[in-house]
Amino acid sequence: MGDTLRRVVLNAPIVGRPEPADFRIVDEALPAPGEGQILFRILHASVDPGVRSRLSGGDSYSAALKPGETIDGFSIGEVIESRHEKWKAGDLAALVAGWASHFVSDGKGYLQRITDPRPPLTTWIGVLGVPGMTAWFGLHRVATVKEGETLLVTSAAGPVGASAGQIGKKAGMRVIGVAGGPEKCAWLTREAGFDAAIDRHATPDLAAAAKALAPKGVDVLFDNVGNATIDAVLPLMRPRGRIVVSGQVADYSAAPADRAGLKNTDRFITHRLRMEGLVVFDDVRAFPEAQDTMAGWIADGSFKYREERFKGLDAMPGAFCGLFESGDAFGRRIVDL
Numbered sequence: 001m002g003d004t005l006r007r008v009v010l011n012a013p014i015v016g017r018p019e020p021a022d023f024r025i026v027d028e029a030l031p032a033p034g035e036g037q038i039l040f041r042i043l044h045a046s047v048d049p050g051v052r053s054r055l056s057g058g059d060s061y062s063a064a065l066k067p068g069e070t071i072d073g074f075s076i077g078e079v080i081e082s083r084h085e086k087w088k089a090g091d092l093a094a095l096v097a098g099w100a101s102h103f104v105s106d107g108k109g110y111l112q113r114i115t116d117p118r119p120p121l122t123t124w125i126g127v128l129g130v131p132g133m134t135a136w137f138g139l140h141r142v143a144t145v146k147e148g149e150t151l152l153v154t155s156a157a158g159p160v161g162a163s164a165g166q167i168g169k170k171a172g173m174r175v176i177g178v179a180g181g182p183e184k185c186a187w188l189t190r191e192a193g194f195d196a197a198i199d200r201h202a203t204p205d206l207a208a209a210a211k212a213l214a215p216k217g218v219d220v221l222f223d224n225v226g227n228a229t230i231d232a233v234l235p236l237m238r239p240r241g242r243i244v245v246s247g248q249v250a251d252y253s254a255a256p257a258d259r260a261g262l263k264n265t266d267r268f269i270t271h272r273l274r275m276e277g278l279v280v281f282d283d284v285r286a287f288p289e290a291q292d293t294m295a296g297w298i299a300d301g302s303f304k305y306r307e308e309r310f311k312g313l314d315a316m317p318g319a320f321c322g323l324f325e326s327g328d329a330f331g332r333r334i335v336d337l
Ligand SMILES: NC(=O)c1ccc[n+]([C@@H]2O[C@H](COP(=O)([O-])OP(=O)(O)OC[C@H]3O[C@@H](n4cnc5c(N)ncnc54)[C@H](OP(=O)(O)O)[C@@H]3O)[C@@H](O)[C@H]2O)c1
Pocket: 048, 049, 050, 051, 130, 131, 134, 155, 156, 157, 158, 159, 160, 161, 178, 179, 180, 181, 184, 200, 224, 225, 245, 246, 247, 248, 249, 250, 251, 278, 279, 280, 281, 323, 324, 325, 326, 327, 328, 329, 330, 331
């Protein structure tokens, strides 16, 4: 065990697209756990596009991260020292440890012990973690999906989108995904069981492409991308359709005034539509049941997921910045520490 805590911090509030130079690594003495605390060594950490909304100085679903604060993120940790009665050395957990080599926890907050041996460890910060839970509760609680409905998912090859599409299929829906590039689209239809996929780079008119695949319209839009996408799909929404606002990966780096607006809102009236966002932690008490079902699907091979692996804390800023625009990310980005 080293005696250094390494963590990634923000240099200054970011304007526009994030770059690796916006971050730096600081080395500090590793703190010892106090009474009631647990010291975790971080084995794997993930990067989340939603964190971008907290890096420009304004608050989002959580408070803005200030320069010098550890960048937020989900990790798999192993207890190396515990002064907490419920935790012992060697225990494994999924937790919010940020982009750091170690974390001292007081046992509160998002800290989930990992005991299920079926799924690979890293899935607990991937499809069994916040991305998969966002898909599950976005569909089952927010949209209350039904068999036979048509689901359109954007950024469908990402961990949230690919989970949403497959959860939709398991619920008996017809599922269309939007993703960037032929490789991602082929994976969605051949591996992940989507009924159809639209390559957003090859299709200037998303609405026309979606209409060709769903002539009767869309019952549920699960959107990870932002306003332009929602506005394009609004005219295709069927009566009583639901739009789940999961994420805004195309809009996070833009100031509100520079984002696309919604123009087709008359559809809300004529077709009795509902649009609702979610913060996945609202459903945290119900995670275990959903995770148990999805772990079973992973174990029996009926649920597919992709991971991209990076090595070392120094790789975290680059892994994060690649989530935006370039579209080179294909699956959950996991950094092995
Ligand atoms: N509400 C919640 O509680 C909650 C919780 C977790 C995550 N989320 C949100 O869920 C969304 C998906 O998260 P994720 O982790 O699965 O990430 P993700 O979808 O893999 O995000 C990266 C991908 O977004 C797409 N993208 C990037 N810029 C784009 C643009 N300008 N236009 C269209 N697509 C663009 C690219 O895919 P393509 O090239 O394939 O299009 C890129 O590979 C994010 O917006 C995230 O913030 C919400």
